[in-house]
Amino acid sequence: MKRARKLILVARSRQTPCLMVLLTIAAFQLTGCTVGPKYERPAAEVPAAYKQVGDWKPARPNDQNLAGNWWEIFQDPQLNDLEAQVNVSNQNLKAAEAQYTQARALVRYQRANYFPTVTTATTATRNRISNHRPASVVSNGITYNDYQIPFELSYQVDVWGRVRRTVESYREQAQASAADLATVNLSMHSQLGLFYFQARMLDAEEQLLNSTVKQYEQALELIQSRFAGGIASDLEVQQAETQLETTRAQAIDVGVARAQFEHAVAVLIGKPPALFSLAPLPLTAPPPPIPVGLPSDLLERRPDIAAAERLMASANAQIGVAKAAYYPLVNLAAAGGFESGSITTLLSGPSILRSAGPSALLTVFDVGRRRAASDQAVAAYDQAVANYRQTVLTGFQQVEDNVAALRILEHEAQVQSAAVAAAEKYLALANTRYTGGVTSYLEVTTAQSAALSDEVTAVNILGRRMVAAVTLVQALGGGWNRSSLPARPECCGKLTSTSR
Numbered sequence: 040m041k042r043a044r045k046l047i048l049v050a051r052s053r054q055t056p057c058l059m060v061l062l063t064i065a066a067f068q069l070t071g072c073t074v075g076p077k078y079e080r081p082a083a084e085v086p087a088a089y090k091q092v093g094d095w096k097p098a099r100p101n102d103q104n105l106a107g108n109w110w111e112i113f114q115d116p117q118l119n120d121l122e123a124q125v126n127v128s129n130q131n132l133k134a135a136e137a138q139y140t141q142a143r144a145l146v147r148y149q150r151a152n153y154f155p156t157v158t159t160a161t162t163a164t165r166n167r168i169s170n171h172r173p174a175s176v177v178s179n180g181i182t183y184n185d186y187q188i189p190f191e192l193s194y195q196v197d198v199w200g201r202v203r204r205t206v207e208s209y210r211e212q213a214q215a216s217a218a219d220l221a222t223v224n225l226s227m228h229s230q231l232g233l234f235y236f237q238a239r240m241l242d243a244e245e246q247l248l249n250s251t252v253k254q255y256e257q258a259l260e261l262i263q264s265r266f267a268g269g270i271a272s273d274l275e276v277q278q279a280e281t282q283l284e285t286t287r288a289q290a291i292d293v294g295v296a297r298a299q300f301e302h303a304v305a306v307l308i309g310k311p312p313a314l315f316s317l318a319p320l321p322l323t324a325p326p327p328p329i330p331v332g333l334p335s336d337l338l339e340r341r342p343d344i345a346a347a348e349r350l351m352a353s354a355n356a357q358i359g360v361a362k363a364a365y366y367p368l369v370n371l372a373a374a375g376g377f378e379s380g381s382i383t384t385l386l387s388g389p390s391i392l393r394s395a396g397p398s399a400l401l402t403v404f405d406v407g408r409r410r411a412a413s414d415q416a417v418a419a420y421d422q423a424v425a426n427y428r429q430t431v432l433t434g435f436q437q438v439e440d441n442v443a444a445l446r447i448l449e450h451e452a453q454v455q456s457a458a459v460a461a462a463e464k465y466l467a468l469a470n471t472r473y474t475g476g477v478t479s480y481l482e483v484t485t486a487q488s489a490a491l492s493d494e495v496t497a498v499n500i501l502g503r504r505m506v507a508a509v510t511l512v513q514a515l516g517g518g519w520n521r522s523s524l525p526a527r528p529e530c531c532g533k534l535t536s537t538s539r
Contacts, residue, residue, distance in 0.1 A: 073200030074366070075359020078352050081424050083431040086334050091443040105330065105518035110232055112327050113508075117320060118235055121308055125227050128309025135223040139528075142216035146209045146529035152202045155194035159376075162187045186385050189376035189392075196369040204359035211353035213528035218346035221519050225342060229513035231307045233506055236322065238300040240502025241293050243321035247498060248290035251491055255283040258487075262480065275480035282484050286491065322501055325452070326508035331442060331515065334435060340516035341434050345524060347427040354420040361416040364409045367401035434514065441511035448504045455497045462490040 105112070110122045125132065167182040197203055259279040265271035305315035338344055375393035379385040402409065469486035472478045 072198070073203055073359060074362040075200070075204055076355060078355040080348060081351070081427070083338070083428050085338070085431075086435070089331060089334060089435075089439055089442055091439045091446060092331060093446065105512060105515065106520075107518060109512050109518045110228065112329075113232075114327070117318070118232065121231055121235060121304065122228055124308035125231055126224075129227050129307055130309060132220075132223055132227055135220045139213070139216045139220045142209075142213035143528050146206065146213045149202070149206045149209045150529060152195065152205070153197070155192050155371075158191050158193075159189060160187075161189075163382075184380050184382075185378070186380070186382050187376065187378045188385065189374060189378070192371075192373040194371045196371060198369050199363040199366040201360055201363035204356045204363065208353045208356035208360065210528060211349045211356060214524050215346040215349035215353065217524050217528060218342040218349060221342035221523065222346060225513055225517045225519065227307060228517065229509055231304060232509040232512075234300045234303045234307070235317075236505035236509065237502060238297055238304070238317055239320050239322040240498060240505070241297040241300070242319045243323070243498045243501070244495060245290055245293045245297070245319075246321045247491075247494055248286055248293065251487075251494075252283065252286050252290060255279065255286055255487070258483075259283055271480070278480050278484050282487060322498070322505065325449075325501065326445070326505050329445070329508055329511050329515070331438065331511075334438075337434050337438065337515070338431065339521040340519060341514075342516060342519050344427070344430050344434055345521050347423070347430040349524075351420070351423040351427045354416070354423040358413070358416045358420055361409070361413040364402070364412060367399040370398045370400070372396060372398065437514035438511065441507050441514055444507035445504060445511060448500055448507060452497070452500050452504065455493065455500055459490070459493045459497050462486070462493040466490045 108119070108122065110118055162185070164185045165182070166185060168178050168180060170180040172178075195202070259276070262271050262276050262279045266273065266276050301315070301317040302312040304317055305312040308315070332340075373393070373395035375391070377385050377390045378392055379387070379390040384390055466483075466486040466489075469478070469483045473480055473483045
């Protein structure tokens with residue numbers, strides 16, 4: 040009971056210095072200033088409208104919605120199923136998520152500098168003083184115990200905003216990492232769409248070639264019958280056979296690229312190629328209209344632009360960190376605890392020890408080291424500004440490229456459709472003329488080659504239109520918006536596929 044009263048008295052006696060330390064810390068935090076430039080996003084040149092849109096009529100914003108699962112605008116159940124697996128099993132996406140988690144942890148690590156650090160190191164030692172120790176005659180030869188329970192408090196007062204600027208810099212980097220995660224997410228889904236539609240284009244081409252092979256087989260049987268009847272020559276038989284085998288080889292060759300795209304899709308959904316098979320599905324429908332919007336919207340819709348802008352803000356905060364080095368470091372330190380030669384009196388009042396006081400450290404001469412660090416921080420900010428503006432320009436370029444591709448390919452598809460129709464008429468006429476004995480089979484093979492070439496070109500144009508549509512969606516940000524960035528990444532939960 041007596042021991043308890045002593046501990047209460049000790050605690051009350053220590054309230055005043057502890058309170059003074061806390062009040063001092065609070066006063067410095069409230070009155071401290073923050074050196075360095077205030078961040079304002081630099082302007083980037085933004086055109087009023089996209090040049091390549093012209094008289095091409097893309098979707099109005101209300102016609103299609105790119106938000107969320109943008110791939111659903113293609114209305115392809117097989118694609119939807121594959122895209123859903125990217126969120127679950129794609130390894131690049133998991134790596135980006137882990138990188139974002141690291142960035143959040145670094146913010147929390149830096150935020151810890153807002154608060155004091157308290158350490159303790161309990162010791163219990165038994166010591167003996169040497170009999171021959173000089174200048175200590177009284178204590179020579181004695182043996183004693185020493186028990187200590189010390190507590191040390193250290194705190195660097197953020198008078199000039201060095202800690203605040205550092206936390207600000209890491210917070211902006213964490214937001215940039217969140218934008219990088221969204222960029223990887225968009226890239227993985229877009230790559231899957233590209234590989235998927237290219238595989239479907241090859242399915243359509245293979246279907247066309249196999250259908251043509253059957254037609255050529257029938258034509259060869261007819262010519263062989265005519266040759267047996269003495270109507271056709273051996274040269275015509277060889278021409279038909281050459282045409283057939285060449286087309287067969289083309290159909291087989293399609294399988295090389297088709298297999299590679301299938302393997303790429305497997306890796307994107309996190310599966311070994313040996314355990315995945317992509318069912319053939321020939322491409323038939325053109326791409327849906329894509330809402331392009333205004334160039335000014337792009338600054339808020341592309342995660343890579345947002346990442347570049349956040350890194351720019353982080354570099355600006357680092358200038359403040361460098362400027363704070365010109366001012367003294369103010370530290371508050373306090374120590375206290377118990378020390379006794381006997382463990383039975385260790386926690387008694389007379390065993391208390393304590394000390395407290397501030398200190399300031401100012402660098403007087405460093406041969407230009409701080410000036411160099413400040414110059415480096417300013418140059419790093421200038422680099423970040425240039426990178427940001429270049430990212431914006433690249434974004435505009437990618438949108439213009441794909442808008443132009445969709446507009447031109449749409450017109451080319453119309454012209455190519457007319458070419459296919461003309462080639463079919465030419466082939467029908469050549470067959471009629473050959474059957475009637477008006478011309479040789481060479482004219483038929485020429486018409487066959489022209490018709491097949493035009494049909495293959497039409498299939499390839501359709502595939503290129505689908506690729507351009509997916510790439511345009513990616514260039515537009517895939518429905519992402521800057522508001523998706525966490526305001527305080529150090530306290531927010533893990534981003535999920537639905538929040539991206």
